[in-house]
Amino acid sequence: MSDSLREILDLQLFWEFRTVLLRGLAVNFYVFAAAAVLALILGLGAALLRNSRFSPLRWLGALHVEVFRNAPDYVMVVWVHFVLPLLIGAVLHSRFEFDPFVSAMIALGFVYSGYFAETFRAGIEAIPAGHLEAARSLGMGEGLILRRIILPQVVRSMLPESINQFISLFKATTIVSLIAVPDLMYQVSMITQQQMRPLPLYTGAAITYFVIVLVAGSSLRVLADRWRAKILA
Amino acid sequence: MNNWHRLVWNQRDALFAGLQVTVEVCFISFAFAVLGGLVLCLVRMYVRPLRPVATVLIEFFRATPILVQLLWVNYAWPELFGWPTTFYQAACTALALQSSGYLAETFRGGIEAIPRGQREAAFSVGMSPLLVFWRIILPQVLLSSAPAIVNQFTVIVKSSTLVSVITVQDLMFQSQKIVNIAYEPIEILTATAAMYIAFIYVVSMAGKLLADRLRRSYGIAVR
Numbered sequence: 001m002s003d004s005l006r007e008i009l010d011l012q013l014f015w016e017f018r019t020v021l022l023r024g025l026a027v028n029f030y031v032f033a034a035a036a037v038l039a040l041i042l043g044l045g046a047a048l049l050r051n052s053r054f055s056p057l058r059w060l061g062a063l064h065v066e067v068f069r070n071a072p073d074y075v076m077v078v079w080v081h082f083v084l085p086l087l088i089g090a091v092l093h094s095r096f097e098f099d100p101f102v103s104a105m106i107a108l109g110f111v112y113s114g115y116f117a118e119t120f121r122a123g124i125e126a127i128p129a130g131h132l133e134a135a136r137s138l139g140m141g142e143g144l145i146l147r148r149i150i151l152p153q154v155v156r157s158m159l160p161e162s163i164n165q166f167i168s169l170f171k172a173t174t175i176v177s178l179i180a181v182p183d184l185m186y187q188v189s190m191i192t193q194q195q196m197r198p199l200p201l202y203t204g205a206a207i208t209y210f211v212i213v214l215v216a217g218s219s220l221r222v223l224a225d226r227w228r229a230k231i232l233a
Numbered sequence: 234m235n236n237w238h239r240l241v242w243n244q245r246d247a248l249f250a251g252l253q254v255t256v257e258v259c260f261i262s263f264a265f266a267v268l269g270g271l272v273l274c275l276v277r278m279y280v281r282p283l284r285p286v287a288t289v290l291i292e293f294f295r296a297t298p299i300l301v302q303l304l305w306v307n308y309a310w311p312e313l314f315g316w317p318t319t320f321y322q323a324a325c326t327a328l329a330l331q332s333s334g335y336l337a338e339t340f341r342g343g344i345e346a347i348p349r350g351q352r353e354a355a356f357s358v359g360m361s362p363l364l365v366f367w368r369i370i371l372p373q374v375l376l377s378s379a380p381a382i383v384n385q386f387t388v389i390v391k392s393s394t395l396v397s398v399i400t401v402q403d404l405m406f407q408s409q410k411i412v413n414i415a416y417e418p419i420e421i422l423t424a425t426a427a428m429y430i431a432f433i434y435v436v437s438m439a440g441k442l443l444a445d446r447l448r449r450s451y452g453i454a455v456r
Protein backbone atom coordinates (compact mmCIF):
# COMPACT_ATOMS: atom_id res chain seq x y z
CA MET A 1 0.00 0.00 0.00
CA SER A 2 2.66 2.52 0.98
CA ASP A 3 4.69 1.57 -2.11
CA SER A 4 1.79 2.15 -4.42
CA LEU A 5 0.89 5.33 -2.59
CA ARG A 6 4.40 6.60 -3.20
CA GLU A 7 4.01 5.65 -6.81
CA ILE A 8 0.77 7.56 -7.20
CA LEU A 9 2.31 10.67 -5.71
CA ASP A 10 5.41 10.21 -7.79
CA LEU A 11 4.15 11.06 -11.25
CA GLN A 12 7.66 11.11 -12.67
CA LEU A 13 6.87 8.60 -15.39
CA PHE A 14 4.02 10.82 -16.53
CA TRP A 15 6.37 13.80 -16.56
CA GLU A 16 9.06 11.91 -18.50
CA PHE A 17 6.74 11.49 -21.46
CA ARG A 18 5.41 15.04 -21.36
CA THR A 19 6.17 15.95 -25.00
CA VAL A 20 4.22 12.97 -26.37
CA LEU A 21 1.43 13.49 -23.90
CA LEU A 22 1.16 17.20 -24.65
CA ARG A 23 0.93 16.42 -28.34
CA GLY A 24 -1.88 14.02 -27.45
CA LEU A 25 -3.64 16.72 -25.46
CA ALA A 26 -3.39 19.06 -28.43
CA VAL A 27 -5.19 16.41 -30.51
CA ASN A 28 -7.96 16.43 -27.90
CA PHE A 29 -8.35 20.15 -28.46
CA TYR A 30 -8.36 19.81 -32.27
CA VAL A 31 -11.07 17.15 -32.12
CA PHE A 32 -13.00 19.32 -29.68
CA ALA A 33 -12.78 22.43 -31.88
CA ALA A 34 -13.75 20.61 -35.07
CA ALA A 35 -16.65 18.77 -33.43
CA ALA A 36 -17.85 21.92 -31.67
CA VAL A 37 -18.06 23.88 -34.93
CA LEU A 38 -19.95 21.05 -36.63
CA ALA A 39 -22.27 20.61 -33.62
CA LEU A 40 -23.10 24.34 -33.51
CA ILE A 41 -23.88 24.51 -37.23
CA LEU A 42 -25.98 21.33 -37.26
CA GLY A 43 -27.65 22.28 -33.98
CA LEU A 44 -28.68 25.66 -35.32
CA GLY A 45 -29.96 23.99 -38.49
CA ALA A 46 -32.02 21.46 -36.55
CA ALA A 47 -33.42 24.16 -34.25
CA LEU A 48 -34.48 26.25 -37.26
CA LEU A 49 -36.07 23.19 -38.86
CA ARG A 50 -38.06 22.56 -35.68
CA ASN A 51 -39.42 26.09 -35.87
CA SER A 52 -40.18 26.00 -39.58
CA ARG A 53 -43.70 26.58 -40.90
CA PHE A 54 -43.61 23.43 -43.03
CA SER A 55 -44.53 20.40 -40.90
CA PRO A 56 -42.37 17.67 -42.59
CA LEU A 57 -39.35 19.88 -41.90
CA ARG A 58 -40.43 20.18 -38.28
CA TRP A 59 -40.59 16.38 -38.00
CA LEU A 60 -37.18 16.08 -39.60
CA GLY A 61 -35.75 18.45 -37.01
CA ALA A 62 -37.44 16.56 -34.18
CA LEU A 63 -36.13 13.24 -35.53
CA HIS A 64 -32.60 14.62 -35.69
CA VAL A 65 -32.79 15.79 -32.09
CA GLU A 66 -34.34 12.60 -30.71
CA VAL A 67 -31.92 10.29 -32.53
CA PHE A 68 -28.72 12.09 -31.64
CA ARG A 69 -29.68 13.10 -28.12
CA ASN A 70 -30.36 9.47 -27.27
CA ALA A 71 -27.34 8.02 -29.05
CA PRO A 72 -24.35 7.00 -26.89
CA ASP A 73 -21.24 8.79 -28.17
CA TYR A 74 -19.08 5.65 -28.26
CA VAL A 75 -21.64 3.75 -30.36
CA MET A 76 -21.87 6.68 -32.76
CA VAL A 77 -18.09 6.97 -33.06
CA VAL A 78 -17.82 3.27 -33.88
CA TRP A 79 -20.72 3.42 -36.32
CA VAL A 80 -19.39 6.45 -38.18
CA HIS A 81 -15.90 4.99 -38.36
CA PHE A 82 -16.77 1.47 -39.48
CA VAL A 83 -20.20 1.65 -41.17
CA LEU A 84 -20.57 5.07 -42.77
CA PRO A 85 -17.52 4.72 -45.08
CA LEU A 86 -18.89 1.38 -46.36
CA LEU A 87 -22.27 2.95 -47.09
CA ILE A 88 -20.67 5.91 -48.88
CA GLY A 89 -18.41 3.49 -50.75
CA ALA A 90 -21.43 1.47 -51.88
CA VAL A 91 -23.06 4.62 -53.25
CA LEU A 92 -19.87 5.79 -54.98
CA HIS A 93 -18.95 2.28 -56.19
CA SER A 94 -15.42 2.64 -54.88
CA ARG A 95 -13.43 2.02 -51.72
CA PHE A 96 -13.87 4.78 -49.25
CA GLU A 97 -12.32 5.37 -45.84
CA PHE A 98 -12.42 8.04 -43.17
CA ASP A 99 -9.39 9.24 -41.35
CA PRO A 100 -10.07 8.46 -37.64
CA PHE A 101 -9.94 12.19 -36.94
CA VAL A 102 -12.71 12.85 -39.49
CA SER A 103 -14.86 10.04 -38.04
CA ALA A 104 -14.40 11.44 -34.56
CA MET A 105 -15.37 14.93 -35.70
CA ILE A 106 -18.49 13.74 -37.56
CA ALA A 107 -19.68 11.43 -34.77
CA LEU A 108 -19.19 13.85 -31.89
CA GLY A 109 -20.44 16.76 -33.97
CA PHE A 110 -23.69 14.97 -34.79
CA VAL A 111 -24.27 13.66 -31.25
CA TYR A 112 -23.75 17.07 -29.66
CA SER A 113 -25.77 18.84 -32.35
CA GLY A 114 -28.79 17.12 -30.77
CA TYR A 115 -28.08 18.77 -27.43
CA PHE A 116 -27.23 22.14 -28.99
CA ALA A 117 -30.43 22.07 -31.05
CA GLU A 118 -32.49 21.91 -27.86
CA THR A 119 -30.55 24.78 -26.33
CA PHE A 120 -30.94 26.88 -29.49
CA ARG A 121 -34.62 26.08 -29.63
CA ALA A 122 -35.18 27.20 -26.06
CA GLY A 123 -33.32 30.42 -26.89
CA ILE A 124 -35.35 31.00 -30.05
CA GLU A 125 -38.66 30.36 -28.31
CA ALA A 126 -37.76 32.81 -25.56
CA ILE A 127 -37.66 35.68 -28.07
CA PRO A 128 -40.90 37.67 -27.88
CA ALA A 129 -43.07 37.29 -31.01
CA GLY A 130 -43.26 41.08 -31.18
CA HIS A 131 -39.59 41.30 -32.13
CA LEU A 132 -40.16 39.14 -35.20
CA GLU A 133 -43.35 40.97 -36.14
CA ALA A 134 -41.64 44.33 -35.78
CA ALA A 135 -38.71 43.16 -37.91
CA ARG A 136 -41.03 41.79 -40.61
CA SER A 137 -43.11 44.92 -40.66
CA LEU A 138 -39.94 46.91 -41.29
CA GLY A 139 -39.41 44.70 -44.34
CA MET A 140 -36.41 42.70 -43.10
CA GLY A 141 -35.84 39.37 -44.89
CA GLU A 142 -35.78 36.04 -43.02
CA GLY A 143 -31.98 35.80 -43.24
CA LEU A 144 -31.51 39.32 -41.93
CA ILE A 145 -33.96 38.68 -39.08
CA LEU A 146 -32.03 35.55 -38.14
CA ARG A 147 -28.70 37.36 -38.20
CA ARG A 148 -29.67 40.65 -36.61
CA ILE A 149 -32.62 39.86 -34.31
CA ILE A 150 -32.64 36.17 -33.37
CA LEU A 151 -29.01 35.04 -33.14
CA PRO A 152 -27.64 37.85 -30.94
CA GLN A 153 -30.35 37.20 -28.33
CA VAL A 154 -30.08 33.41 -28.59
CA VAL A 155 -26.31 33.46 -28.09
CA ARG A 156 -26.68 35.49 -24.92
CA SER A 157 -29.44 33.41 -23.39
CA MET A 158 -27.90 30.03 -24.25
CA LEU A 159 -24.40 30.84 -23.05
CA PRO A 160 -24.50 29.23 -19.57
CA GLU A 161 -26.15 26.07 -20.84
CA SER A 162 -23.81 25.76 -23.81
CA ILE A 163 -20.72 26.05 -21.60
CA ASN A 164 -21.84 22.85 -19.87
CA GLN A 165 -22.28 21.20 -23.24
CA PHE A 166 -18.88 22.32 -24.49
CA ILE A 167 -17.38 20.79 -21.36
CA SER A 168 -19.13 17.47 -21.87
CA LEU A 169 -18.02 17.56 -25.50
CA PHE A 170 -14.44 18.05 -24.38
CA LYS A 171 -14.76 15.15 -21.97
CA ALA A 172 -16.25 13.02 -24.75
CA THR A 173 -13.20 13.63 -26.95
CA THR A 174 -11.33 11.07 -24.81
CA ILE A 175 -13.28 8.23 -26.41
CA VAL A 176 -11.80 8.95 -29.83
CA SER A 177 -8.67 7.18 -28.56
CA LEU A 178 -10.65 3.96 -29.07
CA ILE A 179 -10.62 4.43 -32.86
CA ALA A 180 -6.88 5.25 -32.73
CA VAL A 181 -6.99 9.02 -32.89
CA PRO A 182 -3.66 9.79 -31.14
CA ASP A 183 -5.11 11.83 -28.27
CA LEU A 184 -3.90 11.93 -24.67
CA MET A 185 -5.65 8.70 -23.63
CA TYR A 186 -4.30 6.91 -26.70
CA GLN A 187 -0.75 7.95 -25.85
CA VAL A 188 -1.27 6.92 -22.24
CA SER A 189 -2.37 3.42 -23.29
CA MET A 190 0.57 3.15 -25.70
CA ILE A 191 3.09 4.17 -23.03
CA THR A 192 1.43 1.82 -20.54
CA GLN A 193 1.98 -1.06 -22.94
CA GLN A 194 5.68 -0.24 -23.17
CA GLN A 195 6.33 0.55 -19.53
CA MET A 196 3.85 -1.78 -17.81
CA ARG A 197 3.20 0.79 -15.09
CA PRO A 198 -0.44 1.85 -15.40
CA LEU A 199 -0.73 3.48 -11.99
CA PRO A 200 1.22 6.74 -12.48
CA LEU A 201 0.15 7.07 -16.11
CA TYR A 202 -3.60 6.71 -15.67
CA THR A 203 -3.54 8.75 -12.47
CA GLY A 204 -1.64 11.49 -14.29
CA ALA A 205 -4.16 11.45 -17.12
CA ALA A 206 -7.08 11.67 -14.71
CA ILE A 207 -5.48 14.60 -12.86
CA THR A 208 -4.69 16.38 -16.14
CA TYR A 209 -8.28 16.20 -17.35
CA PHE A 210 -9.58 17.14 -13.92
CA VAL A 211 -7.47 20.30 -13.79
CA ILE A 212 -8.25 21.33 -17.37
CA VAL A 213 -12.00 20.84 -17.03
CA LEU A 214 -12.17 22.51 -13.62
CA VAL A 215 -10.08 25.56 -14.61
CA ALA A 216 -11.63 25.98 -18.06
CA GLY A 217 -15.16 25.45 -16.76
CA SER A 218 -15.00 27.90 -13.88
CA SER A 219 -13.15 30.62 -15.80
CA LEU A 220 -15.52 30.34 -18.78
CA ARG A 221 -18.47 30.67 -16.43
CA VAL A 222 -17.02 33.80 -14.83
CA LEU A 223 -16.26 35.33 -18.23
CA ALA A 224 -19.73 34.52 -19.55
CA ASP A 225 -21.41 36.02 -16.50
CA ARG A 226 -19.41 39.22 -16.86
CA TRP A 227 -20.13 39.51 -20.56
CA ARG A 228 -23.83 38.93 -20.03
CA ALA A 229 -23.95 41.43 -17.18
CA LYS A 230 -22.26 44.03 -19.35
CA ILE A 231 -24.61 43.53 -22.29
CA LEU A 232 -27.86 43.13 -20.39
CA ALA A 233 -27.16 46.02 -18.03
CA MET B 234 -32.37 -8.54 -46.14
CA ASN B 235 -30.57 -11.87 -46.10
CA ASN B 236 -27.63 -10.28 -44.35
CA TRP B 237 -29.87 -8.82 -41.66
CA HIS B 238 -31.27 -12.25 -41.00
CA ARG B 239 -27.87 -13.91 -40.90
CA LEU B 240 -25.95 -11.29 -38.93
CA VAL B 241 -28.57 -9.82 -36.63
CA TRP B 242 -31.54 -12.14 -36.20
CA ASN B 243 -29.46 -15.32 -35.95
CA GLN B 244 -27.24 -13.64 -33.36
CA ARG B 245 -30.16 -12.55 -31.23
CA ASP B 246 -29.17 -14.76 -28.27
CA ALA B 247 -25.75 -13.13 -28.00
CA LEU B 248 -27.26 -9.66 -28.40
CA PHE B 249 -29.89 -10.26 -25.74
CA ALA B 250 -27.28 -11.67 -23.37
CA GLY B 251 -25.33 -8.48 -23.96
CA LEU B 252 -28.38 -6.30 -23.42
CA GLN B 253 -29.03 -8.12 -20.16
CA VAL B 254 -25.49 -7.36 -18.95
CA THR B 255 -25.94 -3.72 -20.00
CA VAL B 256 -29.18 -3.45 -18.01
CA GLU B 257 -27.63 -5.15 -14.98
CA VAL B 258 -24.55 -2.93 -14.99
CA CYS B 259 -26.71 0.17 -15.35
CA PHE B 260 -29.05 -0.68 -12.49
CA ILE B 261 -26.26 -1.71 -10.10
CA SER B 262 -24.27 1.44 -10.87
CA PHE B 263 -27.38 3.59 -10.60
CA ALA B 264 -28.26 2.20 -7.15
CA PHE B 265 -24.74 2.81 -5.89
CA ALA B 266 -24.64 6.23 -7.53
CA VAL B 267 -27.81 7.35 -5.72
CA LEU B 268 -26.45 6.07 -2.41
CA GLY B 269 -22.99 7.51 -2.99
CA GLY B 270 -24.40 10.81 -4.15
CA LEU B 271 -26.56 11.08 -1.05
CA VAL B 272 -23.61 10.32 1.24
CA LEU B 273 -21.29 12.76 -0.57
CA CYS B 274 -23.92 15.48 -0.48
CA LEU B 275 -24.69 15.01 3.23
CA VAL B 276 -20.99 14.95 4.13
CA ARG B 277 -20.41 18.07 2.09
CA MET B 278 -23.30 19.91 3.75
CA TYR B 279 -23.26 18.72 7.35
CA VAL B 280 -19.90 17.15 8.30
CA ARG B 281 -17.70 20.18 8.55
CA PRO B 282 -14.26 18.54 9.03
CA LEU B 283 -14.74 16.31 5.98
CA ARG B 284 -16.24 19.00 3.76
CA PRO B 285 -13.08 19.70 1.68
CA VAL B 286 -12.66 15.98 1.01
CA ALA B 287 -16.23 15.60 -0.19
CA THR B 288 -16.00 18.74 -2.33
CA VAL B 289 -12.81 17.58 -4.04
CA LEU B 290 -14.27 14.11 -4.63
CA ILE B 291 -17.47 15.52 -6.12
CA GLU B 292 -15.57 17.89 -8.40
CA PHE B 293 -13.15 15.14 -9.41
CA PHE B 294 -15.93 12.70 -10.31
CA ARG B 295 -17.75 15.38 -12.25
CA ALA B 296 -14.78 16.81 -14.12
CA THR B 297 -12.97 13.67 -15.34
CA PRO B 298 -14.22 11.94 -18.49
CA ILE B 299 -15.89 8.58 -17.94
CA LEU B 300 -13.39 6.67 -20.09
CA VAL B 301 -10.52 8.06 -18.02
CA GLN B 302 -12.26 7.09 -14.79
CA LEU B 303 -13.07 3.65 -16.11
CA LEU B 304 -9.46 2.92 -17.07
CA TRP B 305 -8.17 4.55 -13.90
CA VAL B 306 -10.39 2.43 -11.67
CA ASN B 307 -9.61 -0.64 -13.73
CA TYR B 308 -5.81 -0.30 -13.84
CA ALA B 309 -4.83 1.89 -10.89
CA TRP B 310 -7.22 0.85 -8.11
CA PRO B 311 -6.19 -2.82 -7.88
CA GLU B 312 -2.62 -1.66 -7.21
CA LEU B 313 -3.75 1.03 -4.81
CA PHE B 314 -6.47 -0.68 -2.82
CA GLY B 315 -6.34 -4.31 -3.95
CA TRP B 316 -9.85 -3.88 -5.33
CA PRO B 317 -11.77 -4.23 -7.74
CA THR B 318 -10.80 -7.76 -8.62
CA THR B 319 -13.02 -8.23 -11.70
CA PHE B 320 -13.71 -6.10 -14.75
CA TYR B 321 -17.40 -6.20 -13.89
CA GLN B 322 -16.79 -4.63 -10.49
CA ALA B 323 -14.47 -2.02 -12.00
CA ALA B 324 -17.13 -1.10 -14.58
CA CYS B 325 -19.88 -0.68 -12.00
CA THR B 326 -17.58 1.27 -9.68
CA ALA B 327 -16.50 3.73 -12.35
CA LEU B 328 -20.05 4.34 -13.60
CA ALA B 329 -21.31 4.76 -10.04
CA LEU B 330 -18.53 7.19 -9.10
CA GLN B 331 -19.13 9.44 -12.10
CA SER B 332 -22.87 9.68 -11.47
CA SER B 333 -22.56 10.00 -7.71
CA GLY B 334 -20.72 13.28 -8.24
CA TYR B 335 -23.53 14.67 -10.42
CA LEU B 336 -26.27 13.35 -8.14
CA ALA B 337 -24.59 14.84 -5.05
CA GLU B 338 -24.90 18.29 -6.62
CA THR B 339 -28.51 17.58 -7.64
CA PHE B 340 -29.40 16.56 -4.09
CA ARG B 341 -27.62 19.59 -2.65
CA GLY B 342 -29.69 21.88 -4.86
CA GLY B 343 -32.84 20.08 -3.70
CA ILE B 344 -31.97 20.31 -0.02
CA GLU B 345 -31.04 23.99 -0.25
CA ALA B 346 -34.37 24.72 -1.94
CA ILE B 347 -36.36 23.51 1.08
CA PRO B 348 -37.49 26.48 3.18
CA ARG B 349 -35.64 26.81 6.49
CA GLY B 350 -38.91 27.13 8.37
CA GLN B 351 -39.82 23.52 7.68
CA ARG B 352 -36.70 22.26 9.42
CA GLU B 353 -37.22 24.63 12.34
CA ALA B 354 -40.85 23.57 12.66
CA ALA B 355 -39.88 19.90 12.66
CA PHE B 356 -37.23 20.46 15.33
CA SER B 357 -39.63 22.51 17.42
CA VAL B 358 -42.15 19.65 17.53
CA GLY B 359 -39.35 17.48 18.87
CA MET B 360 -38.29 15.43 15.84
CA SER B 361 -34.72 14.13 15.90
CA PRO B 362 -32.35 15.27 13.13
CA LEU B 363 -32.49 11.80 11.55
CA LEU B 364 -36.28 11.79 11.56
CA VAL B 365 -36.35 15.30 10.11
CA PHE B 366 -34.12 14.16 7.26
CA TRP B 367 -36.09 10.96 6.66
CA ARG B 368 -39.60 12.38 6.89
CA ILE B 369 -39.30 16.04 5.90
CA ILE B 370 -36.27 16.59 3.72
CA LEU B 371 -35.60 13.39 1.76
CA PRO B 372 -39.11 12.93 0.28
CA GLN B 373 -39.18 16.51 -1.00
CA VAL B 374 -35.66 16.30 -2.41
CA LEU B 375 -36.40 13.05 -4.24
CA LEU B 376 -39.58 14.52 -5.73
CA SER B 377 -38.09 17.82 -6.78
CA SER B 378 -35.00 16.25 -8.32
CA ALA B 379 -36.80 13.30 -9.91
CA PRO B 380 -36.28 14.55 -13.50
CA ALA B 381 -32.57 15.09 -12.92
CA ILE B 382 -32.24 11.63 -11.36
CA VAL B 383 -33.97 10.02 -14.34
CA ASN B 384 -31.74 11.98 -16.68
CA GLN B 385 -28.70 10.71 -14.82
CA PHE B 386 -29.85 7.15 -15.43
CA THR B 387 -29.83 7.74 -19.19
CA VAL B 388 -26.32 9.17 -18.83
CA ILE B 389 -25.29 5.93 -17.13
CA VAL B 390 -26.76 3.88 -19.98
CA LYS B 391 -24.83 5.97 -22.51
CA SER B 392 -21.59 5.67 -20.55
CA SER B 393 -22.12 1.95 -20.05
CA THR B 394 -21.28 1.38 -23.73
CA LEU B 395 -17.66 2.03 -22.75
CA VAL B 396 -17.44 -0.91 -20.35
CA SER B 397 -16.92 -3.12 -23.41
CA VAL B 398 -13.45 -1.54 -23.57
CA ILE B 399 -12.47 -3.40 -20.39
CA THR B 400 -14.09 -6.60 -21.76
CA VAL B 401 -17.33 -6.55 -19.80
CA GLN B 402 -19.63 -8.49 -22.13
CA ASP B 403 -22.35 -5.93 -22.66
CA LEU B 404 -24.34 -5.25 -25.83
CA MET B 405 -21.53 -3.26 -27.44
CA PHE B 406 -19.02 -6.01 -26.63
CA GLN B 407 -21.20 -8.72 -28.17
CA SER B 408 -21.84 -6.77 -31.33
CA GLN B 409 -18.16 -5.99 -31.80
CA LYS B 410 -17.39 -9.66 -31.27
CA ILE B 411 -19.81 -10.54 -34.07
CA VAL B 412 -18.19 -7.88 -36.28
CA ASN B 413 -14.76 -9.37 -35.64
CA ILE B 414 -15.96 -12.84 -36.58
CA ALA B 415 -18.00 -11.90 -39.65
CA TYR B 416 -16.08 -8.85 -40.93
CA GLU B 417 -19.38 -7.34 -42.01
CA PRO B 418 -20.07 -4.40 -39.73
CA ILE B 419 -22.94 -2.63 -41.53
CA GLU B 420 -25.98 -4.56 -40.33
CA ILE B 421 -24.86 -5.51 -36.86
CA LEU B 422 -23.48 -2.10 -35.85
CA THR B 423 -26.53 -0.34 -37.25
CA ALA B 424 -28.79 -2.69 -35.33
CA THR B 425 -26.78 -2.12 -32.15
CA ALA B 426 -26.93 1.65 -32.51
CA ALA B 427 -30.68 1.43 -33.13
CA MET B 428 -31.13 -0.79 -30.07
CA TYR B 429 -29.26 1.66 -27.87
CA ILE B 430 -31.11 4.68 -29.21
CA ALA B 431 -34.49 2.97 -28.79
CA PHE B 432 -33.59 1.70 -25.32
CA ILE B 433 -32.46 5.12 -24.09
CA TYR B 434 -35.45 6.81 -25.71
CA VAL B 435 -37.87 4.43 -23.98
CA VAL B 436 -36.07 4.73 -20.64
CA SER B 437 -36.07 8.52 -20.73
CA MET B 438 -39.72 8.72 -21.82
CA ALA B 439 -40.85 6.22 -19.17
CA GLY B 440 -38.76 7.94 -16.53
CA LYS B 441 -40.15 11.34 -17.46
CA LEU B 442 -43.73 10.05 -17.30
CA LEU B 443 -43.09 8.43 -13.93
CA ALA B 444 -41.38 11.51 -12.52
CA ASP B 445 -44.14 13.84 -13.74
CA ARG B 446 -46.81 11.56 -12.37
CA LEU B 447 -45.18 11.29 -8.96
CA ARG B 448 -44.69 15.03 -8.82
CA ARG B 449 -48.25 15.74 -9.90
CA SER B 450 -49.71 13.33 -7.36
CA TYR B 451 -47.86 15.21 -4.63
CA GLY B 452 -48.96 18.57 -5.95
CA ILE B 453 -45.72 19.82 -7.45
CA ALA B 454 -46.22 21.84 -10.61
CA VAL B 455 -44.92 20.09 -13.72
CA ARG B 456 -43.54 22.28 -16.44
